Amino acid sequence: MLKKYSFSLTIAVITSCIITAFVSLLIFYLGSYQPIISIAVFLISFFTIWITIIIKTANVDRKIRKLYHNVFNLKRYKEASIPEYIDEISEQVTLLSQQKVKEIDVLTERENYRREFLGNVSHELKTPLFSIQGFLLTLIEGGVEDEKIRYKYLNRINKSVDRLGYIVKDLDMISELESGKIQIAPKSFNIVAVTQEVFDLLEIKAQKQGITLQFDEEYNNIKVIGDLERIQQVMVNLVVNAIKHSNKDNTTVTVSFKNENQNIQIAVHDNGQGISQEDQQRIFERFYRVDKSRNRKKGGSGLGLSIVKHILDAHGEKINVESKLGEGSTFYFHLKKI
Numbered sequence: 179m180l181k182k183y184s185f186s187l188t189i190a191v192i193t194s195c196i197i198t199a200f201v202s203l204l205i206f207y208l209g210s211y212q213p214i215i216s217i218a219v220f221l222i223s224f225f226t227i228w229i230t231i232i233i234k235t236a237n238v239d240r241k242i243r244k245l246y247h248n249v250f251n252l253k254r255y256k257e258a259s260i261p262e263y264i265d266e267i268s269e270q271v272t273l274l275s276q277q278k279v280k281e282i283d284v285l286t287e288r289e290n291y292r293r294e295f296l297g298n299v300s301h302e303l304k305t306p307l308f309s310i311q312g313f314l315l316t317l318i319e320g321g322v323e324d325e326k327i328r329y330k331y332l333n334r335i336n337k338s339v340d341r342l343g344y345i346v347k348d349l350d351m352i353s354e355l356e357s358g359k360i361q362i363a364p365k366s367f368n369i370v371a372v373t374q375e376v377f378d379l380l381e382i383k384a385q386k387q388g389i390t391l392q393f394d395e396e397y398n399n400i401k402v403i404g405d406l407e408r409i410q411q412v413m414v415n416l417v418v419n420a421i422k423h424s425n426k427d428n429t430t431v432t433v434s435f436k437n438e439n440q441n442i443q444i445a446v447h448d449n450g451q452g453i454s455q456e457d458q459q460r461i462f463e464r465f466y467r468v469d470k471s472r473n474r475k476k477g478g479s480g481l482g483l484s485i486v487k488h489i490l491d492a493h494g495e496k497i498n499v500e501s502k503l504g505e506g507s508t509f510y511f512h513l514k515k516i
């Protein structure tokens with residue numbers, strides 16, 4: 179670019195010199211005027227052309243500087259040379275367009291995600307709602323007269339209402355966690371005691387499936403720092419999943435604690451169906467369930483692990499999974515100990 183620019187400038191200067199010299203010589207040889215006048219004409223026309231060229235180039239230069247300054251708002255434009263601006267402008271334009279392409283990709287992905295999310299929410303809410311409608315209709319159409327049917331259907335309605343309640347509660351929690359509204363309130367607590375409370379809460383559920391909840395060894399008091407209620411929620415979600423996905427009877431769900439430098443590793447282990455490598459990448463997404471048929475038998479909305487992930491994110495920690503199909507799964511995370 180610069181080469182083109184200086185080449186045109188040189189040609190313009192040489193041409194102007196030749197023309198002015200030629201005009202002056204012509205006037206001088208024709209002898210119509212004094213030589214002094216010819217020289218004056220030569221000088222005037224020569225300088226006029228030069229001044230025009232300088233003004234023009236200065237304008238171009240100023241315009242480019244101004245464009246450069248406006249577009250990129252850089253102060254150092256004063257020191258840069260024209261080809262540098264141009265190189266940098268094209269570099270910046272390339273960068274900007276790459277950035278825009280990336281932004282469009284992210285927005286498209288988000289839009290797809292949002293659409294999928296809304297579809298999932300509506301699906302999750304519709305299922306228990308339709309059940310309730312069906313049961314109510316049966317009762318209204320005469321079922322209410324029969325005590326047995328009445329009891330059975332009211333019970334089912336009650337279960338569907340519970341399910342709706344859980345989904346709405348989980349959705350509330352997810353949206354609060356995602357909007358960053360929930361602030362974690364870290365304090366020190368005994369993680370063994372918290373886990374024991376979770377075991378007490380889920381004992382009956384586990385027993386119904388022939389599952390024993392246990393620690394891998396005797397623990398006393400392990401003090402950690404975190405938000406007690408939220409960590410309790412993490413433990414509930416992980417233990418519920420372990421119970422739910424332990425297929426076999428007479429099996430165990432085991433919680434273990436391991437010292438790791440400043441941290442405690444907390445692990446929930448089951449001998450259940452396991453999760454494939456492919457699904458392990460996705461189970462922390464909202465509504466993702468390995469069981470694509472969305473089998474109601476095991477319940478769940480597919481929000482549990484997403485909530486776990488958010489809560490641990492807020493603690494600056496990660497949830498990890500190790501699992502083998504048919505052998506079982508271990509979900510583990512860390513908390514700072516004191």
Ligand SMILES: Nc1ncnc2c1ncn2[C@@H]1O[C@H](COP(=O)(O)OP(=O)(O)O)[C@@H](O)[C@H]1O
Nearest residue numbers: 419420423461467468478479480481482483507
């Ligand atoms: N311990 C586990 N063993 C096998 N699969 C599991 C386990 N925990 C979670 N999963 C799989 O991950 C999916 C997502 O879990 P989660 O978010 O808790 O949803 P939900 O339990 O409501 O289905 C489950 O549907 C299940 O397929």
Ligand SMILES: [Mg+2]
Nearest residue numbers: 419478482483
């Ligand atoms: Mg779950």
